[in-house]
Amino acid sequence: MPSFLPVKQIRVSDVVFKQLKSAILSGQFSPGQKLPSERELTETFQISRVVVREAIRSLETSGFVTIRQGPHGGAYVKELGFDRVFESFLDLFLMGRMSVAELIQVRQLIQPEVSRLAALHVNADSARLLEEALAFEATPKPSHAERVKGRMATDLVLAKMCGNRLYQAILEPLIRLTQEIILTVKPEKTVFHDHSEHQAIVDAVLARNGPEAAAATSKHLNTVQSGLLKLEKDFRKRIGTVSAS
Amino acid sequence: MPSFLPVKQIRVSDVVFKQLKSAILSGQFSPGQKLPSERELTETFQISRVVVREAIRSLETSGFVTIRQGPHGGAYVKELGFDRVFESFLDLFLMGRMSVAELIQVRQLIQPEVSRLAALHVNADSARLLEEALAFEATPKPSHAERVKGRMATDLVLAKMCGNRLYQAILEPLIRLTQEIILTVKPEKTVFHDHSEHQAIVDAVLARNGPEAAAATSKHLNTVQSGLLKLEKDFRKRIGTVSAS
DNA sequence: CGACTTTATTTGTCAATCCATTTTTCTCCA
DNA sequence: TGGAGAAAAATGGATTGACAAATAAAGTCG
Numbered sequence: 001m002p003s004f005l006p007v008k009q010i011r012v013s014d015v016v017f018k019q020l021k022s023a024i025l026s027g028q029f030s031p032g033q034k035l036p037s038e039r040e041l042t043e044t045f046q047i048s049r050v051v052v053r054e055a056i057r058s059l060e061t062s063g064f065v066t067i068r069q070g071p072h073g074g075a076y077v078k079e080l081g082f083d084r085v086f087e088s089f090l091d092l093f094l095m096g097r098m099s100v101a102e103l104i105q106v107r108q109l110i111q112p113e114v115s116r117l118a119a120l121h122v123n124a125d126s127a128r129l130l131e132e133a134l135a136f137e138a139t140p141k142p143s144h145a146e147r148v149k150g151r152m153a154t155d156l157v158l159a160k161m162c163g164n165r166l167y168q169a170i171l172e173p174l175i176r177l178t179q180e181i182i183l184t185v186k187p188e189k190t191v192f193h194d195h196s197e198h199q200a201i202v203d204a205v206l207a208r209n210g211p212e213a214a215a216a217t218s219k220h221l222n223t224v225q226s227g228l229l230k231l232e233k234d235f236r237k238r239i240g241t242v243s244a245s
Numbered sequence: 246m247p248s249f250l251p252v253k254q255i256r257v258s259d260v261v262f263k264q265l266k267s268a269i270l271s272g273q274f275s276p277g278q279k280l281p282s283e284r285e286l287t288e289t290f291q292i293s294r295v296v297v298r299e300a301i302r303s304l305e306t307s308g309f310v311t312i313r314q315g316p317h318g319g320a321y322v323k324e325l326g327f328d329r330v331f332e333s334f335l336d337l338f339l340m341g342r343m344s345v346a347e348l349i350q351v352r353q354l355i356q357p358e359v360s361r362l363a364a365l366h367v368n369a370d371s372a373r374l375l376e377e378a379l380a381f382e383a384t385p386k387p388s389h390a391e392r393v394k395g396r397m398a399t400d401l402v403l404a405k406m407c408g409n410r411l412y413q414a415i416l417e418p419l420i421r422l423t424q425e426i427i428l429t430v431k432p433e434k435t436v437f438h439d440h441s442e443h444q445a446i447v448d449a450v451l452a453r454n455g456p457e458a459a460a461a462t463s464k465h466l467n468t469v470q471s472g473l474l475k476l477e478k479d480f481r482k483r484i485g486t487v488s489a490s
Numbered sequence: 491c492g493a494c495t496t497t498a499t500t501t502g503t504c505a506a507t508c509c510a511t512t513t514t515t516c517t518c519c520a
Numbered sequence: 521t522g523g524a525g526a527a528a529a530a531t532g533g534a535t536t537g538a539c540a541a542a543t544a545a546a547g548t549c550g
Contacts, residue, residue: 048504061306070512071530084333102411166347315543316499
């Protein structure tokens with residue numbers, strides 16, 4: 001008997017998922033555009049609606065589309081952000097496969113370099129954004145949550161303006177993860193760093209002084225570190241009672 | 246009229262997804278364990294099977310479970326790896342939101358530091374793994390694909406043994422992404438680095454010489470860089486015709 | 491005892507139907 | 521003519537019931 005090849009057993013919904021994903025990645029559907037409706041795709045692929053729905057659901061879970069209901073509803077292609085990276089890091093942390101100490105150690109390597117690069121790439125636009133972020137941090141916030149988020153504004157702008165989008169893709173999720181940890185524990189009173197440290201970083205960046213920007217960032221992170229490490233134990237105690245978002 | 250609260254409109258499958266995810270994260274289901282069958286969950290949550298399926302599908306897409314068919318089939322909880330991070334980076338790259346130059350720049354910062362840490366943390370076990378990886382690289386491989394993958398063995402072991410799992414979570418996906426790019430372009434003949442460079446890194450690590458390990462890694466990456474940058478244009482030409490995996 | 495067959499369990503797919511949401515269009519009245 | 525409200529239409533969300541496909545375990549027969 002001739003040796004036949006085994007028939008690959010794959011789920012139809014997987015095939016559809018990959019085709020749609022491929023179409024998005026190759027630009028056949030641009031961000032903002034709408035995929036065909038479920039019923040149309042049913043006809044196109046000649047499969048049941050359930051399968052189409054599962055495929056689209058996977059696209060949504062992967063962050064490629066958002067789904068809206070009603071006429072003019074459907075699966076709309078999203079601009080690919082860093083949410084998935086963030087979610088992945090968050091889950092690793094929640095699973096206990098990463099500690100605050102490790103998080104800070106990585107930030108201590110990457111962030112000074114990012115600030116250094118930001119100082120080299122600064123231009124009129126980014127300078128304005130940076131000053132706005134710093135000013136935003138200084139404005140009083142109604143809630144603790146907003147205060148914590150506001151505090152990260154400068155860091156996020158620096159990550160964005162460093163000229164390397166991969167640095168941004170790594171650092172922004174790490175900063176958001178730090179936020180998440182602080183907010184979960186909610187140490188209402190604690191203030192980890194004062195405004196002057198961010199001011200020093202921004203000054204150095206605006207002066208295009210790379211080494212100084214890196215040094216100021218490094219110093220800033222040392223300040224943050226001590227406060228954060230104390231939080232982890234509290235955090236681990238709480239997450240048992242808090243539902244995953 | 247008293248002001249009623251708006252009824253939150255949420256998808257049932259989302260609620261189920263979050264509950265199951267939460268149960269996994271909190272350890273109610275450990276890696277290797279099986280979630281209840283679809284029909285059981287149907288009873289538990291008092292919802293239709295389709296909804297249960299969508300929720301489980303999302304868990305699979307998020308990398309929390311693998312689904313098997315047949316008796317003893319079902320949704321088995323996975324050990325959370327770095328696949329999701331890798332996928333996220335890969336998609337960002339495919340979407341043109343990250344370049345090879347940026348990838349290399351980040352590796353040039355992180356990898357020397359990782360090697361330095363590896364030199365500080367090396368012990369009997371990790372030393373053995375490292376030597377095995379280096380020996381594995383030296384053994385001839387039948388196919389180009391295996392050669393490329395084999396070449397990364399040492400880098401992956403170093404990332405694993407550096408003592409910071411977040412570095413591993415970042416670097417391993419970046420190394421795999423580099424692989425993926427090389428393999429897609431398939432420059433059959435090209436050899437980017439010779440064995441001696443990895444040997445130098447391993448020697449320094451085993452000698453517990455952190456600075457030297459970092460320096461050797463830095464030098465190694467410089468070698469890799471020049472070869473890689475030429476590849477990107479070829480890569481971009483191809484991905485239009487290659488389906489997303 | 492071993493090879494084959496059957497059976498049972500579980501996921502995969504389908505079809506038809508109805509509900510919920512939301513935008514557009516129509517209608518009717520001031 | 522305008523505008524408010526009602527109806528229609530388009531789309532995703534959910535249900536039900538049935539059958540197919542895969543696969544591990546139990547049974548059967550030589």
